Amino acid sequence: MAVFLDLERAFELAGPTVILGALAARGVGGRLLSWVRDFFHDHSAGVCFQGHLSPFHLHPNGTPHGSVLSPLLFNVLTEGLLTIDYGPGITLLCYAANLTLFFTHQD
Template sequence: MAVFLNLEKAFELASPVVIQAALGAEGVGGRLLSWVRDFFEEHTAGVHFQGYLCPFYCHPNDTPQGSVFSSLLFSVLVEEPLSIDYGPRVTLFSYANDLALVFTRRDFFTLAYSALSKLPSRCNELGLKMNLAKTRCLPFGLCPPDFPLTLGRQQLAFINLHQ
C-alpha cells in the first residue's frame, strides 16, 4: 500500500530556523551558514508590467520560490522526516513537497497506524503542515480494509489509481 501525502504551502511554511539547525547538525558552519541566514532575511518582490510598478511585498519567513537554492534548502528540511524509522518494510519517499509512505507487507494495516502517527508529528515539529485534503491511500492488488485508516482525526480516502 502507498499513502500519498502533500505538504501544504511547503515553501512558504519552511522554517529558516529549523533549516539552519539541520544544516548545522550536518556540519555546515562559518561563512556558509551566515550566508544561508542572510538568504532568509526579509525578501521583497514586486511586479513591473507595462510601465507600472506595483508596491513591493515583503516575504518574511519562507524559502523564496523560483530560487534554485530554495529547493536545496527545502530538501534539507524534508530529510528529517525521511530519516525516521517507520517500521519493517515501510519507506518514506519524497519529491519536493509530495511524500509517499510505502508499505511492502501484506499486514501493512498494523504498521500504518504507527507510521501515520510518526510522520505528521515530526512534520509539525518542523513547521510543515500536511494537506489532508490531498492525502490518498492506494492498496496495490488488495481491497480497501473494512475499517477506516486515519491521519489525525481525518479518515483517509482509498483510491484505485493515483495520477
C-alpha cells in the same frame, strides 16, 4: 499501496531559524552558513506583467519562491523523516513538499 502527501504552503511556513539550525547540525558553518542566513533576510517579491511591476511584498518567513535553493533547503528541514523506521515494507520518499509513503508488506 501508496499514500501521497503534498504539504500545503510548506515553503511559506518553513522557518529559517530551524533550517539554519539543521544546516549547522550537519556541519555547515562559516561563510556558507552566513550566506544562507543572508539569503533568508529581507527577501521580497513582485510581479511583472505586460511591462508593469507590482509593489513588492516582504516575505519574513519561508524560503523564496522560484529559487533553486528553496527545495534543497526544505529537504534539509524534512531529512529527519527519512531516518524514522516505519516498519517492514514501509518506505518514505520525499522531495521538497511532496511525500510518498509506500506499503509493500503483505499485511
